Amino acid sequence: MEIKTIGVIGAGQMGAGIAQVAAVSGYNVMLNDIKQEFIDRGMAGIQKSLGKFAEKGKITPEAKDAALGRIKTTLDLNDMKAADLIVEAVIEDLELKRKIFMVLDGACPPETILASNTSSISITKLAAATKRPQRFIGMHFMNPVPMMKLVEVIRGQVTDDATTQAIIGVSKRMDKVPVECNDFPGFISNRLLMPMINEAIYCVMEGVGTPQNIDEIMKLGMNHPMGPLALADLIGLDTCLHIMEVLHTGLGDSKYRPCPLLIKMVDAGLLGKKSGQGFYDYRQVK
DSSP: OOOOEEEEEOOSHHHHHHHHHHHHTTOEEEEEOSSHHHHHHHHHHHHHHHHHHHHTTSSOHHHHHHHHHTEEEESOGGGGGGOSEEEEOOOSOHHHHHHHHHHHHHHSOTTOEEEEOOSSSOHHHHHTTSSOGGGEEEEEEOSSTTTOOEEEEEEOTTOOHHHHHHHHHHHHHTTOEEEEEEOOTTTTHHHHHHHHHHHHHHHHHTTSOOHHHHHHHHHHHHOOSSOHHHHHHHHOHHHHHHHHHHHHHHHOOGGGOOOHHHHHHHHTTOOBGGGTBSSSBOTTOO
16 A cells, blocks of 8 residues: 555654654645644644754755645544554553554554554554554654654564555655564663663762763763763653653563652653753753
């Protein structure tokens, strides 16, 4: 099946980014969220991002306008029946995602591919909420989506080859690099990344170093473009905690136990950039 229209569920940072790169790549896009204000915020972010690309000469003003013209918005999940591929990008909540996929499964034709941008939740579990597990797949974009090349392609237990190849083709058309992995907690990216971030938080808690010093050592000594604590703030500490809990529960190994300081910061509402304060203070940043 040729994919012409892509539905995106969730107009937050990830969903808006996915909608943007899909539209720039020539796909028709349907962007959905539960409130118009969320959609308006997402579209404003897309316009701002595309404007920066145009200012830097990475795309032409005509290409920017054409991409924006390809994005339609809706508050009704049932409108997604017109999409050939749907990528869910809502918060990391298993039951919420399952409910969304149950609605989509009932509304969409059987050939529609359903994909999740989850960063850690089992693709097989999500697929089981539908009657099309063979046409269900993980399509994990990296943040920020317009800048990062990787798409982690995760096959569920019964995802078929045709679905996998279709997603690889879509990813390449979006100028991304698709890399396949199997369905295990955290997949590959977060199974490696999150324990490093968690250990950096232990270093703060135990007084091994300040957040600034820990990040500088990782940037200058290991050539990381961003330190693990600044990255945690960018991802969101609540998201980091959720992924660590998925790893700890799913793999049953104490080495994945979330750092107590991470739990305390989330309980205190110190979630990183999105709350204005995490390991760093963003409240004065313009």
